[in-house]
Amino acid sequence: MSKGRCLTVLVLVCFLAGCGTPRAKPEKPPLPEPVDVALAIFQDTDEALPRLNLSITVFDVESEIESSVYSSKAQVSSVERRFLPSMLKETLDRAGYWGAVRVMPQTDLNSEINVTGTILFSDGVELRLHVRAVDATGWVWLDRIYYDVTSDLDYSTDPNYRIDPFQDMYNLVSNDLSESLDSFTKLDRERLLNIATLKYARELSPETFGRYLSEDAGVTNLNGLPSKNDPLFERVQRIRESEYLFADSVDQHYESLHKQIGPTYAWWRYYSYELIEGNRRLTQIDATRGATRGSWYSMERVYKTYKESKMNEDALRELTNSFDRETEPTVADLAGSVVRLTGTLDRQYEEWRRLLRELYRDETGY
Amino acid sequence: MVIVRLLVRAILVALISVQVTAEAPNRHNVDFSGSWELDYQLSDHSSEKIRYLYVQAKAQAERAAERAQNSGRYVDPRIFNVQSVIGLGRLAEKIAQATVLTISQEDDHIVIKRNDDFALVCDFGEMGWKESAIGTEGCAWYEDQLAFQIALPEGLSVFHQFSIAADRSRVNVATTVKVSGLAHPFTLNRVYMPFEPGEGLFECTYTIANQTSCTLSGSNE
Numbered sequence: 095m096s097k098g099r100c101l102t103v104l105v106l107v108c109f110l111a112g113c114g115t116p117r118a119k120p121e122k123p124p125l126p127e128p129v130d131v132a133l134a135i136f137q138d139t140d141e142a143l144p145r146l147n148l149s150i151t152v153f154d155v156e157s158e159i160e161s162s163v164y165s166s167k168a169q170v171s172s173v174e175r176r177f178l179p180s181m182l183k184e185t186l187d188r189a190g191y192w193g194a195v196r197v198m199p200q201t202d203l204n205s206e207i208n209v210t211g212t213i214l215f216s217d218g219v220e221l222r223l224h225v226r227a228v229d230a231t232g233w234v235w236l237d238r239i240y241y242d243v244t245s246d247l248d249y250s251t252d253p254n255y256r257i258d259p260f261q262d263m264y265n266l267v268s269n270d271l272s273e274s275l276d277s278f279t280k281l282d283r284e285r286l287l288n289i290a291t292l293k294y295a296r297e298l299s300p301e302t303f304g305r306y307l308s309e310d311a312g313v314t315n316l317n318g319l320p321s322k323n324d325p326l327f328e329r330v331q332r333i334r335e336s337e338y339l340f341a342d343s344v345d346q347h348y349e350s351l352h353k354q355i356g357p358t359y360a361w362w363r364y365y366s367y368e369l370i371e372g373n374r375r376l377t378q379i380d381a382t383r384g385a386t387r388g389s390w391y392s393m394e395r396v397y398k399t400y401k402e403s404k405m406n407e408d409a410l411r412e413l414t415n416s417f418d419r420e421t422e423p424t425v426a427d428l429a430g431s432v433v434r435l436t437g438t439l440d441r442q443y444e445e446w447r448r449l450l451r452e453l454y455r456d457e458t459g460y
Numbered sequence: 461m462v463i464v465r466l467l468v469r470a471i472l473v474a475l476i477s478v479q480v481t482a483e484a485p486n487r488h489n490v491d492f493s494g495s496w497e498l499d500y501q502l503s504d505h506s507s508e509k510i511r512y513l514y515v516q517a518k519a520q521a522e523r524a525a526e527r528a529q530n531s532g533r534y535v536d537p538r539i540f541n542v543q544s545v546i547g548l549g550r551l552a553e554k555i556a557q558a559t560v561l562t563i564s565q566e567d568d569h570i571v572i573k574r575n576d577d578f579a580l581v582c583d584f585g586e587m588g589w590k591e592s593a594i595g596t597e598g599c600a601w602y603e604d605q606l607a608f609q610i611a612l613p614e615g616l617s618v619f620h621q622f623s624i625a626a627d628r629s630r631v632n633v634a635t636t637v638k639v640s641g642l643a644h645p646f647t648l649n650r651v652y653m654p655f656e657p658g659e660g661l662f663e664c665t666y667t668i669a670n671q672t673s674c675t676l677s678g679s680n681e
Contacts, residue, residue: 377594390547393639396614397555400594404578411581 133265136190145193149202150179153211180352185264191272197348206290218366230290232313295330488604496652498559510549548646556635615640
């Protein structure tokens with residue numbers, strides 16, 4: 095057969111096969127079975143170990159939802175990235191292994207351990223998070239993708255849906271972190287505390303404190319310590335104390351956001367779960383059940399089932415829009431006044447750090 | 461060989477033009493926004509249309525059967541499937557039941573809310589076929605007409621084609637129901653005219669925590 099004929103046949107086959115017909119999406123892998131995880135709680139030991147502070151940076155969202163039809167989902171994501179870190183903070187506080195646990199707008203230079211996260215997927219049924227924890231030396235404590243799937247049981251235990259259905263996931267993150275901490279001896283902890291303090295001091299005055307630390311392949315090593323009576327170092331400690339207060343007030347903003355939108359978010363998530371699960375069940379049932387295949391009755395059944403699923407989608411969209419209307423003022427209010435949340439808080443945070451450096455230079459001349 | 465080349469070229473041009481026509485954005489700047497209610501006078505009356513098409517199909521079937529008999533061939537009468545006109549018509553009637561459309565359209569999407577029915581949503585940035593909970597669905601611009609297509613199990617397909625008069629006095633929705641294996645689809649034209657939605661007796665607000673709560677209009681309580 096000539097090339098021309100081959101091409102003709104190919105094009106005709108494509109045309110007759112219906113190039114415009116729907117293409118099937120690759121099948122989504124089945125969701126994993128939910129696992130119950132109990133939170134490991136700190137047990138007092140004989141040896142008094144120094145506590146480490148931990149800061150959680152506001153989460154990232156993997157993909158921005160640009161489509162304006164679903165723009166309200168972007169609003170949900172914007173709330174989630176602030177809300178979920180607060181859930182993790184609450185869990186870590188409850189576990190009791192840590193010093194101060196704070197939610198911060200960006201990486202906290204003042205903290206011994208920084209936790210960052212990316213929301214990979216969230217819809218009320220499934221939550222996937224990429225969590226990474228790195229300490230002041232640059233050592234990675236945790237770099238893992240967590241997932242959890244809810245079931246009817248998760249939502250049925252609390253009539254107000256305030257118990258987080260993904261609590262197992264936060265418990266697991268907390269347990270992973272505390273497990274890493276368990277391997278830290280008193281000496282390790284003291285070394286980490288010293289490195290964190292000197293990194294903070296180096297930020298203020300690299301000329302004075304840079305020599306106490308060295309970097310090797312992304313890991314910070316301790317070369318020595320300044321004298322305890324060093325007036326410059328004392329000044330750094332004082333500034334650091336005031337930074338703790340600043341960090342606490344930032345953290346409180348996130349906590350109040352958490353309290354205000356918590357109930358609304360919980361309801362949104364529950365309804366989202368119900369609707370998504372409802373549609374999943376619809377796909378599993380035979381829409382023509384009880385009807386003779388090919389009959390008009392069976393066609394009507396098929397259309398009725400389709401209509402039901404679409405009306406569920408409508409309800410979810412309405413719900414998400416409602417979430418948008420109800421939470422936007424809260425977020426905007428927090429963001430607007432004092433430049434408290436989102437980017438403006440970031441800028442404020444940077445401004446704060448710049449002022450601290452200036453203050454240090456004014457006081458010490460370095 | 462020349463004929464083959466011409467044929468190939470013709471088919472390719474046809475395929476490309478179909479794709480372009482179907483996937484072009486809203487280049488005629490058609491705007492369906494607004495509140496629309498059914499114009500009973502201009503809309504198809506389903507029963508009349510079913511009766512008319514039934515009589516037509518029956519006559520066609522009888523003629524074909526007669527021709528077959530005259531030529532001495534046996535023809536299975538089921539192939540004419542005259543009853544299917546009624547079945548399709550009744551299904552189309554149920555599918556195109558909406559009497560009120562509330563349409564909000566932006567540059568990149570349209571949401572057509574229909575009373576007692578699900579909303580038709582089209583994201584102009586993501587036109588084409590998508591899988592839904594059951595079957596597949598899609599939307600496309602055909603020049604100044606907006607089409608929604610739904611393909612369901614049992615070989616059932618539904619098309620809604622929206623067009624609007626230049627003076628925005630009417631919107632026509634042509635709903636076509638098709639079942640694979642049946643030669644003739646059934647189309648029902650429903651015409652809608654604009655109306656100003658008045659204030660109802662109740663003012664209702666939907667909130668996630670409290671669901672829908674309504675108060676009497678004008679009441680401060």
